[in-house]
Amino acid sequence: MEKESLDKLKERARRIRLQTVKSLGEAGSGHPGGSLSLVDILTVLYFQVMHIDPKDPSWEDRDRFVLSKGHAAPALYATLAEAGFFPKEELLTLRKLGSRLQGHPDRKRTPGVEMSTGSLGQGLSVANGIALAGKLDGKDYRVYVTLGDGECEEGQVWEAAMTSVHRKLDNLTAFVDNNMLQIDGNVEDIKSLRNIGARFQVFGWNVIEIDGHNMPEIAAAIELAKATKGKPTMIIAHTIKGKGVSYMENALDWHGAAPNAELTQKAMGELEGDVRG
Amino acid sequence: MAKKMATRDAYGNALVKLGETNRNVVVLDADLSKSTRTSKFAEKFPERFFQMGVAEQDMMGTAAGLAVSGKIPFASSFAIFATGRAFEQIRNSIGYPELNVKIAATHGGISVGEDGASHQAIEDIGLMRMIPGMTVIVPADAVEAEKAVFAAVEHQGPVYMRFGRSAVPVIFDDSYDFKIGKAVVLKDGSDVTIVANGLMVEPALTAYELLKDKGISARLINVHTIKPLDVETIVSAAKETGAIVTAEEHTVVGGLGSAVCEALSENYPVPVRMIGIRDRFGQSGSPEELFREYEMTPEHIAEAALDIVKKKSKLRG
Numbered sequence A: 001m002e003k004e005s006l007d008k009l010k011e012r013a014r015r016i017r018l019q020t021v022k023s024l025g026e027a028g029s030g031h032p033g034g035s036l037s038l039v040d041i042l043t044v045l046y047f048q049v050m051h052i053d054p055k056d057p058s059w060e061d062r063d064r065f066v067l068s069k070g071h072a073a074p075a076l077y078a079t080l081a082e083a084g085f086f087p088k089e090e091l092l093t094l095r096k097l098g099s100r101l102q103g104h105p106d107r108k109r110t111p112g113v114e115m116s117t118g119s120l121g122q123g124l125s126v127a128n129g130i131a132l133a134g135k136l137d138g139k140d141y142r143v144y145v146t147l148g149d150g151e152c153e154e155g156q157v158w159e160a161a162m163t164s165v166h167r168k169l170d171n172l173t174a175f176v177d178n179n180m181l182q183i184d185g186n187v188e189d190i191k192s193l194r195n196i197g198a199r200f201q202v203f204g205w206n207v208i209e210i211d212g213h214n215m216p217e218i219a220a221a222i223e224l225a226k227a228t229k230g231k232p233t234m235i236i237a238h239t240i241k242g243k244g245v246s247y248m249e250n251a252l253d254w255h256g257a258a259p260n261a262e263l264t265q266k267a268m269g270e271l272e273g274d275v276r277g
Numbered sequence B: 001m002a003k004k005m006a007t008r009d010a011y012g013n014a015l016v017k018l019g020e021t022n023r024n025v026v027v028l029d030a031d032l033s034k035s036t037r038t039s040k041f042a043e044k045f046p047e048r049f050f051q052m053g054v055a056e057q058d059m060m061g062t063a064a065g066l067a068v069s070g071k072i073p074f075a076s077s078f079a080i081f082a083t084g085r086a087f088e089q090i091r092n093s094i095g096y097p098e099l100n101v102k103i104a105a106t107h108g109g110i111s112v113g114e115d116g117a118s119h120q121a122i123e124d125i126g127l128m129r130m131i132p133g134m135t136v137i138v139p140a141d142a143v144e145a146e147k148a149v150f151a152a153v154e155h156q157g158p159v160y161m162r163f164g165r166s167a168v169p170v171i172f173d174d175s176y177d178f179k180i181g182k183a184v185v186l187k188d189g190s191d192v193t194i195v196a197n198g199l200m201v202e203p204a205l206t207a208y209e210l211l212k213d214k215g216i217s218a219r220l221i222n223v224h225t226i227k228p229l230d231v232e233t234i235v236s237a238a239k240e241t242g243a244i245v246t247a248e249e250h251t252v253v254g255g256l257g258s259a260v261c262e263a264l265s266e267n268y269p270v271p272v273r274m275i276g277i278r279d280r281f282g283q284s285g286s287p288e289e290l291f292r293e294y295e296m297t298p299e300h301i302a303e304a305a306l307d308i309v310k311k312k313s314k315l316r317g
């Protein structure tokens, strides 16, 4: 995929946020906070980094993406639509009966969705399996996976973290969307993951910490990951839950509640006005 | 005396054969490869064997990822850990996305023996049967086990296979015809039908002889595939013999007996007696002792059959 200018990427991220909020408003339920915190990472992945072909979602040599924190599906769907996997109008069917856009990702229904997720803690294992198959087949594709910080309280994440290192999966790059919030409160209060980067480092990962809303930083970290041989890379992306919508930013209540019509309009107004690019 | 072999040994051997013919077959294990017999495959094809450590949930997820990329993963552990510890991973990361993962669990049922209840899966078939689209197979002997493994590879979609720990008589020969979802009528009869699978098929064969000595003509059906269930063969047996005894090495809640009752009550209700474990856990003991303790011997099957034949004639008046 052609590298895009920073301005163009920012414009895409803005549109993806707008579509995310719009589709959530239309659906009347869903998870805005953790969707919005992930948008800049998704934008860099899909429009700067990953080799994909929206016309041929199952192209053998494509790079693979697993949304382990499956509740951020609205952001993934908006990104896939922006990339041309399916029409943007379809985003308004989110969570509706018969829709290809299920509440959580369903690989059987949605073009571009690599793996069904939604039950937290499972995506890194799956990404490991995909990366292992790539090595076995001598393929050059790379595998990307995004975890939530709260998700890292799941034991399976750490089983998988050992596997990635043990198998030297340098074709795998993982992100923690480190927005410091989960459902019941701050991650710090619920069950602290303090120094989450250090924890992965002790497990043997190449760990990079970045500002998860700074696209050049995201892209640079991914380049570093690509250049790192013999071990997987974990990018701890410091993010703001609800990023881009003033009343949702760092607000616990917007983890799993969709905005009503009025608040959807307000959010869309903010994002439309956001011509900082 | 008939040749004896554990179905897990047949599984291990079948994997090696598959490894030679099918490049896409990969095998995962969670620190039990010597017991599950996947170690044979590991020795021959180390690059296609993934030792996952004591981490069953991670193993199922990794198997799912391998299947996403076109591999045919066999994921093995003891039945209790494969289906119990990793149930939700199987359900959400394998079943729901309909991935081509073969879950090959050994040490099913009480025939595990001395290790006791913690290692005796008596709920695995129920758990797996409840997952939409999951195929569930319980082979009766080494021949059937090998054929089941080959059939599972040809089948597109998730499969659960349950193998046993202990050596059991080989009852079939190479000409035995195995098709997923097709029950096998081993003995024809008209008074009562015994529906069995797994390690209960052999005792059911003995029960058939015991009944014959008493003048009862029993039909014996091996329902190796619990899902999809061969409803037609079971319903015909109900129509033609009017009474059914089920025999399974599993709790009677949710296993073969339940599946048969579901099919009968929707299609053609007849009296049923279930032989299996009745709301108890297993315990330590030799397999033979345990089959006696849990009332799962040929004599128990035959008794149940005699009992139900009486009940049937009473019902008819």
Ligand SMILES: Cc1ncc(C[n+]2csc(CCOP(=O)(O)OP(=O)(O)O)c2C)c(N)n1
Residues within 6 Å of the ligand: A033, A034, A035, A037, A069, A071, A118, A119, A120, A121, A147, A148, A149, A150, A151, A152, A177, A179, A181, A182, A183, A241, A255
């Ligand atoms: C196994 C499992 N347990 C519970 C949930 C319910 N749940 C959905 S999101 C969430 C909190 C996740 O927090 P985090 O990973 O930090 O996500 P983010 O902040 O990025 O939204 C929980 C507990 C789930 N989806 N899966």
Ligand SMILES: [Mg+2]
Residues within 6 Å of the ligand: A148, A149, A150, A177, A178, A179, A180, A181, A182
């Ligand atoms: Mg969070």
